[in-house]
Amino acid sequence: MNTNYEISEELFDYLLVVNPDASVAKDVTRVRQFVAAELGDPGMSGAPVHVALFRSAFPERFQEDFVMMLEGVARKQSGFAVYTAKMDAYRHTDGNNSVFINVANPKPLVELHRSIMQAFELKPQSFRPHIMLARGLHDAEVNMIMPSLAQQVFVRSFNCHCFSLLKRSASGGKYERVRDFVFGDIEHMVGSLFNYAA
Numbered sequence: 001m002n003t004n005y006e007i008s009e010e011l012f013d014y015l016l017v018v019n020p021d022a023s024v025a026k027d028v029t030r031v032r033q034f035v036a037a038e039l040g041d042p043g044m045s046g047a048p049v050h051v052a053l054f055r056s057a058f059p060e061r062f063q064e065d066f067v068m069m070l071e072g073v074a075r076k077q078s079g080f081a082v083y084t085a086k087m088d089a090y091r092h093t094d095g096n097n098s099v100f101i102n103v104a105n106p107k108p109l110v111e112l113h114r115s116i117m118q119a120f121e122l123k124p125q126s127f128r129p130h131i132m133l134a135r136g137l138h139d140a141e142v143n144m145i146m147p148s149l150a151q152q153v154f155v156r157s158f159n160c161h162c163f164s165l166l167k168r169s170a171s172g173g174k175y176e177r178v179r180d181f182v183f184g185d186i187e188h189m190v191g192s193l194f195n196y197a198a
Contacts, residue, residue, distance in 0.1 A: 009059040011170035014066065014178075016116065017050035018082070018109065020131070020158040025049040027156060028101065028131055031087070031149075035099065035134050038145050044134050048175065051082070051109060051129050053163060054116050057170045067179065069119045070165060074181035077115065079161040080108040084131065087149040089142045097137040099145065100130040101154050112163070 020028070032045035058066075085104035091097050103109060109129035117124055133149075162182045166175035 011057045012060055013057050013168050013170045014055065015052060015166045015175060016054040016070070016163055017052055017166060018160050018163050019050050020082070024084070024156045024158045027154070028133070031101070031154065032133055035145055039134070039141055047132070049131060051103065051131055053109070053113050063167075063178070067165065070116070070181050073115050073119050074163070074183050077112060077183040079159060079183050081105075081157055082109065082160050083157045084154050086153050087133065089146050096135070097139065097142045098135040099133045099137060099142065099149065101133060103129040108160070
């Protein structure tokens with residue numbers, strides 16, 4: 001009899017994201033298509049468009065507890081607007097680079113990230129909200145595309161009234177949506193759909 005079932009339990013990769021509206025997502029995809037064409041890598045432009053908030057891997061049997069804790073975070077959260085700005089690059093410690101769109105008003109997303117970390121009793125981490133354009137790039141690739149991207153601004157905005165939980169096998173594959181978490185008591189509010197924090 002195998003009593004080591006926990007060791008062999010399949011892990012799932014859970015990702016919490018904020019999704020921009022369809023118009024912003026379409027514009028981000030256009031920028032990604034430009035980057036992909038410049039670098040000769042057409043597969044680069046097909047990834048989902050979002051701001052990643054939190055990521056963790058654990059067995060599926062903990063999913064319901066995870067969902068309940070996220071419901072608590074969402075209930076206390078008010079809606080807010082997200083504004084994007086310039087495009088930038090970041091060099092990781094492994095020598096690879098990411099190219100991304102900055103969030104011009106990071107504070108609401110940083111506070112949401114902090115609330116999630118507190119709910120799971122995790123130490124606060126530095127968090128820089130952004131929308132990924134391309135990752136795993138070599139210095140030469142960044143030097144090829146950044147001069148034209150740095151000259152452009154990507155001024156867009158969207159209203160954030162929920163976050164989404166995505167899941168995939170920890171061994172890889174495509175993320176699937178588990179559920180959306182709507183902020184506050186938005187379904188029963190009278191009047192405005194969004195409750196903006198001061």
